[in-house]
Amino acid sequence: MPPSFLEERRKAALEVYEREPIPTWRRSGFWTTSLRKLRLDELGPRRYDPVASLDELSPVVTDALRGEELAGLIVQRGASTVYTEVDPALAGQGLIVMPLEQAVEEHTELVERWYMKRLSEKEGKFPAASAAFWTGGAFVYVPRDIAIDKPLQVVYLIDEPGTAQYAHTLAIVDEGSKAYLREYCLAPDFEGQALHAGGFELYCRPSSNVKLAHLQDWGAGEVHDISTKRVEIAADAHCGWVPIYLGGRLTKQTLDIITAERGADMRHNGLYFTERDEHLDVFTTDLHEQGHTTGDTVFKGALTGESRASYEGLIEIVHGAQETNTYLQTHSMLLSPKAKADAIPSLIVKTDSVSASHGGTVGEIDEEQVFYMQTRGVPRLEAIRILVEGYFEEIVQKLDDEVLEAVVRERIAGKLTEAAAEVEEYIAQR
Amino acid sequence: MSLEIKNLHVRTEEKEILKGVDLVVRRGETHALMGPNGSGKSTLANTIMGNPNYEVTEGQILLNGEDITEAEPDERARAGVFMAFQYPATIPGVSVANFLRTAVNAKREEPISVKEFGQILRANMELLKVDPQFTSRYLNEGFSGGEKKRAEILQMAMLKPEFAVLDETDSGLDIDALRIVADGVNALRGPEMGTLIITHYTRILNYVRPDFVHIMLDGRIVREGGPELADHLEEQGYDWIREEVGAGAA
Numbered sequence: 001m002p003p004s005f006l007e008e009r010r011k012a013a014l015e016v017y018e019r020e021p022i023p024t025w026r027r028s029g030f031w032t033t034s035l036r037k038l039r040l041d042e043l044g045p046r047r048y049d050p051v052a053s054l055d056e057l058s059p060v061v062t063d064a065l066r067g068e069e070l071a072g073l074i075v076q077r078g079a080s081t082v083y084t085e086v087d088p089a090l091a092g093q094g095l096i097v098m099p100l101e102q103a104v105e106e107h108t109e110l111v112e113r114w115y116m117k118r119l120s121e122k123e124g125k126f127p128a129a130s131a132a133f134w135t136g137g138a139f140v141y142v143p144r145d146i147a148i149d150k151p152l153q154v155v156y157l158i159d160e161p162g163t164a165q166y167a168h169t170l171a172i173v174d175e176g177s178k179a180y181l182r183e184y185c186l187a188p189d190f191e192g193q194a195l196h197a198g199g200f201e202l203y204c205r206p207s208s209n210v211k212l213a214h215l216q217d218w219g220a221g222e223v224h225d226i227s228t229k230r231v232e233i234a235a236d237a238h239c240g241w242v243p244i245y246l247g248g249r250l251t252k253q254t255l256d257i258i259t260a261e262r263g264a265d266m267r268h269n270g271l272y273f274t275e276r277d278e279h280l281d282v283f284t285t286d287l288h289e290q291g292h293t294t295g296d297t298v299f300k301g302a303l304t305g306e307s308r309a310s311y312e313g314l315i316e317i318v319h320g321a322q323e324t325n326t327y328l329q330t331h332s333m334l335l336s337p338k339a340k341a342d343a344i345p346s347l348i349v350k351t352d353s354v355s356a357s358h359g360g361t362v363g364e365i366d367e368e369q370v371f372y373m374q375t376r377g378v379p380r381l382e383a384i385r386i387l388v389e390g391y392f393e394e395i396v397q398k399l400d401d402e403v404l405e406a407v408v409r410e411r412i413a414g415k416l417t418e419a420a421a422e423v424e425e426y427i428a429q430r
Numbered sequence: 431m432s433l434e435i436k437n438l439h440v441r442t443e444e445k446e447i448l449k450g451v452d453l454v455v456r457r458g459e460t461h462a463l464m465g466p467n468g469s470g471k472s473t474l475a476n477t478i479m480g481n482p483n484y485e486v487t488e489g490q491i492l493l494n495g496e497d498i499t500e501a502e503p504d505e506r507a508r509a510g511v512f513m514a515f516q517y518p519a520t521i522p523g524v525s526v527a528n529f530l531r532t533a534v535n536a537k538r539e540e541p542i543s544v545k546e547f548g549q550i551l552r553a554n555m556e557l558l559k560v561d562p563q564f565t566s567r568y569l570n571e572g573f574s575g576g577e578k579k580r581a582e583i584l585q586m587a588m589l590k591p592e593f594a595v596l597d598e599t600d601s602g603l604d605i606d607a608l609r610i611v612a613d614g615v616n617a618l619r620g621p622e623m624g625t626l627i628i629t630h631y632t633r634i635l636n637y638v639r640p641d642f643v644h645i646m647l648d649g650r651i652v653r654e655g656g657p658e659l660a661d662h663l664e665e666q667g668y669d670w671i672r673e674e675v676g677a678g679a680a
Contacts, residue, residue, distance in 0.1 A: 368519050
């Protein structure tokens, strides 16, 4: 029998879900994210049995993890947790890595204290859906004053069309600890629709130092991803967050990073590469709730095919949050005449004595750069690949994670090879 | 072994810039191509390298007798032609070392070993007095004028071209930087390389002595001679040539 706090929250969420229509997101007339092609009624949760080894799962999982040693791992396939492991020595020191469903039973007080502190079912139909319907889920708790260098890994896998996956990750890194958390959303290429509606919340307690990476690679199927991810950073804590978007038919994500107490510092570096008819809509907020906090956000994207990508980045500094220092910039690179990118950095500052600035560009590969590289003997297509990789390098290096960096570089190179003819033609015409 | 320009006519979108240029650079020779701004010097350099912004309407470029007029820039480069740019492009996110390795490998069947590459790179960096940290910086990003030119010469040293065109490599350099670049060019000069130094000024020629000097005016080579021609220009400026050519035409 689940604890009453959870039951109440699910009930409240269900009410919102049933009341709210399927939303359409519009901005300034020319940008619309519409779910009219999503056949929600045809999708449902799919349950699976646990596996003894990752090799029994779709190879996209082992392709992304590459046998790396992990501090803990939770794999959720569809609606079910199918694999869990945790380093026993670290577990002995108090590290908890388990399905959220299980943590609700076994660590009720701890979960109740943090669960949906920063997420709300009231934010719309899909946040309500994940709050009402999530199963499995992931719970990570890093106790005080320990340093964990190996990654804490959460994987959400969708490998069959027709799947509706409602996900919830709750992570807490307690005072003075150091940890690296990765959440991957993966799918093999398949034909048909699927939905991932996810909630993610991470609490970086005072003086903690947390690295966070998100990798989204939903493959070539029609996976719709509507998720909200929030990170709260407490006093004197630091969080470096790198979200990576490498594939998804339609993505609508809200990423918020909140410097909640003095001395909190956030670094938010994201990248996306969209192709074919993908549609990506990401809205990040860098919210400064207290003064003497610092932030830096850089988002970079590239687009091929007829893909659409919108990045909206907001810096919000609340009343009284003086001595805040923050910067946001966004760049997108068009690699196809039919792709469209939109970048909107903005600022809401309700106090004085802050330093906040932003900038944005929509750029394209320069023929002059390509010619220059060709004069060094590098063939045109390779030159373009190197230029795109170089463009992303600033973000990729922020991962500071050899294994994931290699995954990202290889995937980007693969996408460029796939779009080679089109990219080459486009740049030649410019 | 030669780089041969035959009756070359070149235009951009707006107008004809080269109006029949003939020039032969043999391996082992150093040529200086001089001329006032707008005379067509950089157009010639870019056309030799295959810049798609310039259209050859007549004439040929021959490399060791082979017609490369229509070849892609990277084919020309792999065949042994090099150009040091006046304004090299910035390549963000690609370190000098990685770029050099890519360029060296572009000419090879098998990629160069890390060890061999490191040795050649270190030797050339010493030769050109390049700071070791230089190669970990992104190519030309935030480089000073002198650093950009030095990076160009370092690339030339690593690629060992048969023919090198230096497009205004001396412009924007203070005397120290000019000397370092000139020393680099002198160190790389030799029987294996033909060099075409394109310059507006004579000062680099005080350090890199050319075998032949050509003067370009309005898309044509109007005077040719030995190094003394450069000395003459140093004293007289370009007006003298303009007057003589003008008088000849009249």
